[in-house]
Amino acid sequence: MGQMSTGGGFSNLDQSLSIIGVPPLSKPIFIDIKRCLGHSFEQYLDQLMLEAGREEKQIAIDNNQYHQGIPAITVIVDAARLEQKSHKHSYNANSGIGVIFGAVTKFCW
Numbered sequence: 001m002g003q004m005s006t007g008g009g010f011s012n013l014d015q016s017l018s019i020i021g022v023p024p025l026s027k028p029i030f031i032d033i034k035r036c037l038g039h040s041f042e043q044y045l046d047q048l049m050l051e052a053g054r055e056e057k058q059i060a061i062d063n064n065q066y067h068q069g070i071p072a073i074t075v076i077v078d079a080a081r082l083e084q085k086s087h088k089h090s091y092n093a094n095s096g097i098g099v100i101f102g103a104v105t106k107f108c109w
Contacts, residue, residue, distance in 0.1 A: 052107035059104050074103035 008016075010031070014024045025033070060071035079098035101108050 048107070052102055052105050055105050056102045056107075076101040076103055 010025075010027050013030065017024050056073040057071045060066070060073050065072050077098065077100050079096060081096040099108050
């Protein structure tokens with residue numbers, strides 16, 4: 001999970017394990033584990049986001065905060081654009097990252 005959370009892949013894990021003398025996983029096993037964990041993370045995060053959204057919505061309703069009849073929440077947004085990213089390919093691609101926090105719950109979307 002540590003390699004996945006830092007964006008590392010099979011080679012990074014292989015290097016980390018070799019430093020501490022642990023035999024490496026085979027690449028197919030690593031891919032299966034990564035796929036399974038990735039799916040589980042995605043389901044769990046989807047559930048957390050829905051719960052936080054319901055909580056933010058209820059807080060907006062309780063505080064009578066509406067925009068055109070729809071419960072409105074305050075959010076904090078931060079984003080960055082990373083240009084010309086290329087990773088083991090012969091082409092460049094623009095990429096970026098963004099986060100949205102619910103101002104009340106402090107949940108990161």
